[in-house]
Amino acid sequence: MKRKLGFVLAGIFLATIFSITWMPASATAGPIKLTYANFPPAPTFPCVQMERWKKEVEKRTNGKVAISTFPGGTLLKAKGMMDGVIAGTADIGNLCMAYQPGRFLITNAIALPLGLPNSEVASLTLWDLYRKYKPKAFAKVKVLTMFTTAPSNIMSKIPIRNLEELKGVPIRASGGAAQILKAWGANRVGMPMPETPEALQKGVVKGLFSSLEVMKDFKFAELCKYVTMIQTPVYPFAVVMNMDKWNSLPKDVQKVFDELGTQQSVWTGVYMDNHVKKAMRWSKRKQGVKVFRLSKKQQAKWYKLLEPITAKWIEKNKAKGLPAEAIVQDIKDFAQMYSGK
Numbered sequence: 001m002k003r004k005l006g007f008v009l010a011g012i013f014l015a016t017i018f019s020i021t022w023m024p025a026s027a028t029a030g031p032i033k034l035t036y037a038n039f040p041p042a043p044t045f046p047c048v049q050m051e052r053w054k055k056e057v058e059k060r061t062n063g064k065v066a067i068s069t070f071p072g073g074t075l076l077k078a079k080g081m082m083d084g085v086i087a088g089t090a091d092i093g094n095l096c097m098a099y100q101p102g103r104f105l106i107t108n109a110i111a112l113p114l115g116l117p118n119s120e121v122a123s124l125t126l127w128d129l130y131r132k133y134k135p136k137a138f139a140k141v142k143v144l145t146m147f148t149t150a151p152s153n154i155m156s157k158i159p160i161r162n163l164e165e166l167k168g169v170p171i172r173a174s175g176g177a178a179q180i181l182k183a184w185g186a187n188r189v190g191m192p193m194p195e196t197p198e199a200l201q202k203g204v205v206k207g208l209f210s211s212l213e214v215m216k217d218f219k220f221a222e223l224c225k226y227v228t229m230i231q232t233p234v235y236p237f238a239v240v241m242n243m244d245k246w247n248s249l250p251k252d253v254q255k256v257f258d259e260l261g262t263q264q265s266v267w268t269g270v271y272m273d274n275h276v277k278k279a280m281r282w283s284k285r286k287q288g289v290k291v292f293r294l295s296k297k298q299q300a301k302w303y304k305l306l307e308p309i310t311a312k313w314i315e316k317n318k319a320k321g322l323p324a325e326a327i328v329q330d331i332k333d334f335a336q337m338y339s340g341k
């Protein structure tokens with residue numbers, strides 16, 4: 001009897017060992033773990049879209065993929081994002097292309113003053129632009145999605161009601177927005193967004209030029225009591241993935257990531273547009289922020305000063321061998337289509 005029990009137990013033991021060794025790799029190894037780096041603090045829109053993407057991926061792959069997110073520059077910082085992802089410091093990273101204008105020439109064209117009306121339209125336009133031109137700047141990574149901010153406006157500690165009041169005022173901006181501020185006669189100061197709160201507090205700058213959701217997300221409304229509405233330009237962002245890591249993913253997971261490309265772009269655009277409205281309601285009601293809207297005549301004057309910027313961009317980039325005119329025309333055409341015009 002004892003011997004029989006011994007055989008049975010040995011059989012169970014062997015069967016267990018056998019089934020463990022023969023289980024498919026994914027079942028024993030647990031989920032595929034990926035890291036996702038982001039540069040600004042967790043409550044800001046680049047991180048909100050990151051958390052949404054993570055949730056969506058984990059749901060759509062039935063837990064086959066687990067993403068660890070690193071907001072606030074804890075894994076990679078704003079300007080080191082692209083190279084950090086290429087090197088594999090993070091598997092995925094979110095970058096603001098405006099912080100390296102020379103590196104992302106084609107996609108940064110979206111930050112020309114072309115009158116893009118909102119983040120939803122601009123995000124879809126940028127995503128199409130990327131897919132049409134497949135810029136070399138992204139050859140070493142897999143691009144998962146792209147999106148833009150809502151159009152920029154001036155937030156300041158002092159009232160700016162006209163060009164005279166803007167003259168020589170130090171205002172923080174990056175990328176395409178920098179040239180725009182220069183054209184209006186402001187003293188443009190460049191730095192990535194996460195450095196801006198300190199610069200405002202110390203008085204290094206008297207304001208910033210960005211989409212308005214930052215009034216709430218960075219609590220800039222506590223310092224900047226004035227907003228001058230001018231609604232241009234948008235800032236472009238990309239989410240990129242390490243190429244080897246991408247190639248190592250099973251086909252079904254790659255399919256989920258690819259399907260999410262356009263969906264994530266439009267989700268972020270819609271979130272951003274709604275969030276700007278909420279942030280401004282809060283800024284006006286709770287923080288007493290005053291909003292200046294330029295008269296038609298003033299606005300025409302401000303926009304007129306921007307006209308040479310696109311023409312100069314075309315001329316400069318044509319000389320570099322880029323189809324610069326076609327790029328600008330495509331941005332206008334795609335935007336018109338997504339605006340329903």
Ligand code: DTR
Binds near residue numbers: 046173174193194211
């Ligand atoms: N406007 C750009 C990008 C930007 C807009 N909102 C946020 C929030 C967090 C980081 C970057 C941005 C800028 O001024 O940097």
